[in-house]
Amino acid sequence: MRQVTVELGVRSYPVYIGGDLLGSEQMLARHLDSRQVLVVTNTTVGPLYLKRVMGALAACETHSLTIPDGEIYKTLDVMNDIVTELLKRRFNRDAALLALGGGVVGDVTGFAAAVYQRGIRYLQLPTTLLAQVDSAVGGKTAVNHELGKNMIGAFHQPAAVISDTATLATLPPREFSAGLAEVIKYGLIRDPEFFAWLEQNMDELMQREGDALEQAIYQSCLNKAAVVAEDEQEAGVRAILNLGHTFGHAIETALNYREWLHGEAVAVGMLMAADLSRRLGWLQADVPERLKALLRRAKLPVAPPPAVDARRMRELMKVDKKARSGGLRLVLLQDLGRAVVTPDYGEAHLKETLERFAAGQAEVQ
């Protein structure tokens, strides 16, 4: 087992990464001096792991709530269902929530913990690669609104993250690959050595070999923890974690958030950001090429779906949440491992990248 600490003063917390951690009574007890615990999971993950987690919580007053599986349930209504359950059980401010599942379960449970009686403790037990390397770490919680994703939320750090790598064995291949997109992201934005390591170990990762997985998750969490420690509430540097996300969200929106997974859209978005960075003369041509090769080995797409053309994509990028006053800012690369957030890329260069990738002519996976 490995451990990363997210350093945030009094809100610091550990991220544990290893095999078969879900059933560890000791580990759970260490972070749950609370008497009352509500485990929130979904209809896919619950049947696989809930019993084991509940067994490890025998010393607490424990209940569970199973929500439907899927992004469309990341809503204020489901958050309210969690609150209703807490109130029915007469859970007080000392109670704790436990999020057992992927990003949706983690985000909606974390948000419920952020607002129940103005904030209670919660633990993240992520069971997808994406959640283990990204969404479960850093305290971003949210639900979707019909007019926008993650529009209602809070920064609320968990008391601990327990990432059991054994749960990844049951993950569908596409979801596993989608998680790898965020892993690759850390190499691109701030860790060139990790990028090289990924090039050397992608085959082992795709085989889901335990040691390689643990190393990749550990290194991802180290990078994420460093960024979050520097800028908890995304006032500055934390925005580099959104590399590829503005392009990606445009793709997801064009597809009505169906068909493509978030990580798949981010993969293409990162490649587009790298392409734009190369056009600006910031990146050597080999970096986008290396990235493309790596994404392919991870079975990730390298171009938007043919239905999304350049103009539509530019339109959709305008309404991105990250768009602050004064022009669309993008996360770009000034070198492999050096990301910047900037509005200074020139509309003409952006247009070139969009037309290169989103004209229906671009090479599709």
Place this chain on the structure above:
Amino acid sequence: MRQVTVELGVRSYPVYIGGDLLGSEQMLARHLDSRQVLVVTNTTVGPLYLKRVMGALAACETHSLTIPDGEIYKTLDVMNDIVTELLKRRFNRDAALLALGGGVVGDVTGFAAAVYQRGIRYLQLPTTLLAQVDSAVGGKTAVNHELGKNMIGAFHQPAAVISDTATLATLPPREFSAGLAEVIKYGLIRDPEFFAWLEQNMDELMQREGDALEQAIYQSCLNKAAVVAEDEQEAGVRAILNLGHTFGHAIETALNYREWLHGEAVAVGMLMAADLSRRLGWLQADVPERLKALLRRAKLPVAPPPAVDARRMRELMKVDKKARSGGLRLVLLQDLGRAVVTPDYGEAHLKETLERFAAGQAEVQ
């Protein structure tokens, strides 16, 4: 005009108290470098003051949203309506909300600001005495759940509080008195000189004389700011602000939150807390007597409604939100101006107080 600063490091903010502040373009502009502003008000306050506020915001991109008046609209749905309006207007993270109204408008608008895109700026423009001396200051935001009041919320400090005392002229007498209950509270819990000042100036306050009002609001905000600065998230001393509230909530719950105003229930609750404190030998007998006389001059009730008996009241106190693990804690007085939060009052003494006040035999206003 007077000014109090709530000292919270980078989240510090001013509370302005004075006549005719709502139309001050300068004052609003100082705290709204944001381009986009949404003013939230209700159907009672809007017709009186919205035009003036909108006029003072001519330099910003300003919109308004009017919600229905009443505690039953302090819901997740109304909070979501505010978010919908923000998204329809394409408001970004630099946008600001302005809460123009009493406690309900302030609480629901503040909560919307706390969670919209994980937190945006907001200003409180309280128009009731209760909001000016209590709910608008200190960053507690919340909405109600069908199973409990204020069960969903966040600590989110405003960027400024602008209390226009001129707005109190239109306040119905019962609401004005209800606000006075919280004013008296500050004297009881930590400011004996202020308590004496209130005894000397209650007639002027009941006449709503400008100077007396401004002084009372200023002194209340000074006390509230000091407590909040010491304990922003109610981990300790802030709980003394709940003097009378556990008794009061029991009364409000018994009445289904109808008939009595919050401040009226708190008035009785404070008197019951003083009575219990006297039974414990902590208070001289004259303090509850002085309090009772002061509450009467403020036209506040001094006993629960006859329908609420002692046993029912004890039952309802058990489920109070402030009830942490390990027994019901109450805010009691160890002296005039010295409050403590303690579970050590003895069930027998509590029973005596409850039976003295809530047996249908107690003297009613």
